[in-house]
Amino acid sequence: MKYLLIIQMNPEVWESLSEAERAEIAGGQEGFMEAITATGEMVGTHALADPSQSAVVRGRPGAVTVTDGPFLEAKEYMGGFYVVDCESRERAHELAAMIPGTDHLPVEVRPVIFTGGYGLGEPDTP
Amino acid sequence: MTADRVVEDLLRSSAPQVLGALVRRHGRFALCEDAVQEALLAAATAWPRDGVPAEPVGWLVTVAGRRLTDLQRTEHARRRREDALAARDRGDAPPVTDADPADDTLELLLLCAHPALSEPSRIALTLRAVGGLRTGEIARAFLVPEPTMAQRISRAKATIADAGFEGAGADRDERLATALHVLYVVFDEGYTATAGPSLTRVDLTAEAIRLVRRLHRLLPGDAEIAGLLALMLLTDARRDARVDPDGRMLTTAEQDRARWDHAAIAEATALLERTLATGPLGPYQLQAAIAAVHAEAATDADTDWAQIVVLYDLLEARSDNPVVTLNRAVAVGMARGPRDGLEVLDTVADDPRLRRSHRPDAVRAHLLDRLGERAAAREHYLRAARAALNQAEKRYLEERASRTSPPPGELG
Numbered sequence: 293m294k295y296l297l298i299i300q301m302n303p304e305v306w307e308s309l310s311e312a313e314r315a316e317i318a319g320g321q322e323g324f325m326e327a328i329t330a331t332g333e334m335v336g337t338h339a340l341a342d343p344s345q346s347a348v349v350r351g352r353p354g355a356v357t358v359t360d361g362p363f364l365e366a367k368e369y370m371g372g373f374y375v376v377d378c379e380s381r382e383r384a385h386e387l388a389a390m391i392p393g394t395d396h397l398p399v400e401v402r403p404v405i406f407t408g409g410y411g412l413g414e415p416d417t418p
Numbered sequence: 419m420t421a422d423r424v425v426e427d428l429l430r431s432s433a434p435q436v437l438g439a440l441v442r443r444h445g446r447f448a449l450c451e452d453a454v455q456e457a458l459l460a461a462a463t464a465w466p467r468d469g470v471p472a473e474p475v476g477w478l479v480t481v482a483g484r485r486l487t488d489l490q491r492t493e494h495a496r497r498r499r500e501d502a503l504a505a506r507d508r509g510d511a512p513p514v515t516d517a518d519p520a521d522d523t524l525e526l527l528l529l530c531a532h533p534a535l536s537e538p539s540r541i542a543l544t545l546r547a548v549g550g551l552r553t554g555e556i557a558r559a560f561l562v563p564e565p566t567m568a569q570r571i572s573r574a575k576a577t578i579a580d581a582g583f584e585g586a587g588a589d590r591d592e593r594l595a596t597a598l599h600v601l602y603v604v605f606d607e608g609y610t611a612t613a614g615p616s617l618t619r620v621d622l623t624a625e626a627i628r629l630v631r632r633l634h635r636l637l638p639g640d641a642e643i644a645g646l647l648a649l650m651l652l653t654d655a656r657r658d659a660r661v662d663p664d665g666r667m668l669t670t671a672e673q674d675r676a677r678w679d680h681a682a683i684a685e686a687t688a689l690l691e692r693t694l695a696t697g698p699l700g701p702y703q704l705q706a707a708i709a710a711v712h713a714e715a716a717t718d719a720d721t722d723w724a725q726i727v728v729l730y731d732l733l734e735a736r737s738d739n740p741v742v743t744l745n746r747a748v749a750v751g752m753a754r755g756p757r758d759g760l761e762v763l764d765t766v767a768d769d770p771r772l773r774r775s776h777r778p779d780a781v782r783a784h785l786l787d788r789l790g791e792r793a794a795a796r797e798h799y800l801r802a803a804r805a806a807l808n809q810a811e812k813r814y815l816e817e818r819a820s821r822t823s824p825p826p827g828e829l830g
Contacts, residue, residue, distance in 0.1 A: 293807075294561075332539070332570025335562055377562045379536045381774075405807050412561045 294335060294377045294404035295384035297391065301371025305396050313396070320392030328376060328387060336410065339372035371397070375404065425465045428474055429458050431632075433550030436478040438522020440486060447529060448575035449489050450482075451547050457482035458550060523548060523632050524594075531596035532578045533589065539574035540600050546571055549625055559620045560607070598646055598702070601626050601633075605650050609657070610808060623654055644693040645703030651686035652709035655679040667814040671718040683713045704733040723753035740769040744777050748784070756785040776805035780815060787822055796822040 306314070328334040343362035350357050362369065376387050381403070388399040433454060440450040457478045471477040530544040545551045545559075557567035608622025630647045637643055659677035661667055687710050693703060708729045715721040730746035743766040751759020763785065767778045783798035799819035806812040 329566075329569060330573065332542075332566055332568075332573055334566060377538070377560070377566065379538055383536075403807050405812075406809055407561045410563065412558065412563065 293380075293384075294375055294407060295381075295387075296400075296402045296404055297374040297376060297384070297388045298400040298402065299371045299373060299391065299393075300368045300398050300400060302368045302397060304367065309396060317393035317396070324374075324391055327390065328374070333376045333378045333387065335375040335377050337372070337374045340370060343369050422466055425462065425470065428470065429461055429465075429478075430550035432475050432478055433458060434523045434526050434548050435475050435521055436482055437547055438526060439475075439479045440482055441526075441529075442522070443483075444486060446580055447547075448579040449493065450486060451575060453482045453486035453489055454478070455546070455552075456485045521632075521636060523629070524636050527597040527600075527629075527633065528590065528593045529578065531593040531600060533593075533596075534577050535574050537600070537603070539570055539577070540596070541604060542567060542571050543574045544597070544600050544629075545604065545625065548629060551620060551625070555620045559622050595642075598630075598642065601630050602646060602650075602702075604629075605653075609653060623650075623657070626650060627654065639696075641693050641697055642700040642702045644689055645700060645706045648686040648690040648693070649702055649706035649709060651682045651689075652706060652713055655682040655686070655713065661810070665810070666817070667810045670712055675717070678713065683710075686710065687713065699732070699736075701733060701736055704729055704736070708733075721752070723749055727753045740766045740772050741775075741777065743769075744772070744781050747781055751785050751788065756788040759785045774805065776802040776807070776811075776815070779805065783815075783818065783822075787818070792822045 309317075325334065325337065346360075346362045348359045348361070348363050350359070374387075374391070376384060378384055378387060381401075384401050388394065388401050391399055436457065437450060437454045440454060441447055444450060460481055461474075461478060465471070465474075526548045527544065530540055530547055532540070535543065542556055542560075545556045546553065551559075553568050553571060554564050556571075557564040560567070604622050605626035608624070608626065627647070627650050630643065630650060634640075634643050634647050655678050656670070656673065658679070659668065659673040659675070686706065690703065690706050690710055694707065708726055711722050711725050711729070726749045727746065730742065730749050734742050734746060743762065747759045747762035747766070749759075750762045760782070763778065763781055766772065767782070772778050779798045779802035783795045783802055786798060787795035789795075796819050799815050799822060803812050803815035803819060806815060
């Protein structure tokens with residue numbers, strides 16, 4: 293089963309951390325990626341830009357409004373995520389706990405119920 | 419069937435014999451498995467071009483044996499000091515001929531059910547080592563990137579790298595149960611895949627049936643293997659009738675029974691009758707028996723629910739799985755009425771193992787619906803829909819919820 297491990301970014305918390313703590317969290321992602329790649333559980337990962345870079349699009353083609361900024365102002369937002377494929381929900385929790393920085397920035401674990409794209413399910417290239 | 423398909427099937431069915439022959443002779447499962455994959459690849463290129471050799475298994479064993487020697491040389495060069503681990507060449511192992519090739523499917527399945535492996539690793543390794551599938555095919559079947567699957571397989575192989583067949587001794591029964599569970603999960607993955615039939619994905623359902631069938635041929639006296647085969651055949655027989663032309667999920671009651679595969683049902687029921695007569699009774703046989711009662715009913719109204727309740731009672735006594743009780747609640751609801759069904763449901767609804775499951779709400783909704791308590795039914799259908807982890811099922815539950823919506827006039 294695949295799970296999305298969502299890193300909940302909280303700018304207030306992030307800014308309160310020391311330079312060294314921030315470097316440890318950012319740099320530690322590399323080690324986490326290596327660990328879950330080695331076990332064959334890594335599917336993919338993305339880090340997201342700050343919500344100040346977001347735009348919200350509403351309407352239908354031809355009648356669209358685009359608003360700058362996030363959909364909702366929130367204290368916490370999705371900072372980035374990992375997609376893992378692992379044995380159980382418990383294992384997904386274990387993996388989430390391995391992400392550096394969970395003591396400051398909590399990680400939400402949510403099951404994935406559909407996957408497409410990324411070249412998955414495409415014919416064998418001989 | 420195209421010539422390529424014939425070669426492909428022959429290669430896949432030969433894979434466990436070839437790997438078995440190598441492991442018997444040399445031990446060293448991981449290295450042998452690499453050698454066999456390379457031999458299969460060589461054959462996939464050579465056979466369609468030059469024709470299938472007179473003794474295909476012998477051909478593959480010879481080529482794989484040569485590859486193994488090469489791999490060992492490379493490995494020796496790399497870890498010269500680890501001579502103690504050098505392959506054991508058992509000169510006394512009998513030569514492999516196509517006339518009577520030993521079938522090591524069982525031994526390989528037990529090896530892939532090694533207790534040190536996680537379930538996803540067992541599944542991947544089983545499909546590769548016993549099913550003869552390529553890593554890319556397994557990756558696509560489970561919708562993960564090929565490097566992820568390659569890494570999973572190579573780690574699994576490293577975990578049991580130097581295992582031979584002598585490993586599964588004391589825990590043989592337990593390992594066989596694990597191996598059957600692995601095959602069941604492979605079947606289920608294929609059966610519940612939301613992505614529909616696809617030419618680019620291996621049919622995991624057919625693959626699981628193929629392997630269980632083979633295992634059944636090797637151990638015809640094992641009642642649970644026969645039970646699992648019957649269960650898979652009976653479930654798979656309903657496959658085409660499960661969804662309507664729009665891809666909407668249909669319950670057993672709504673399915674067009676003419677679209678069930680009656681040949682498969684006949685084969686499975688005959689097998690099951692023979693098996694139940696000789697026993698010992700086990701969970702797969704009981705689940706198959708339940709599926710057979712459904713399959714035997716000419717219409718949904720003819721279903722012998724009382725018989726199904728008896729079978730669930732037997733199954734419940736043999737397992738510690740709250741899902742069995744949920745299913746029994748449904749059966750009791752049909753046999754004796756929804757109020758009795760709700761009583762059974764209440765005994766299990768708070769089981770912590772079902773905390774995140776959508777099933778208790780789905781069952782409750784269904785029973786309330788039959789009682790005519792539409793508002794409560796709707797609420798539980800919606801709750802179940804929110805928690806469901808399968809898109810087709812989610813859609814089905816949402817639809818049931820909207821069907822139980824009170825007509826506008828009845829609203830407060």
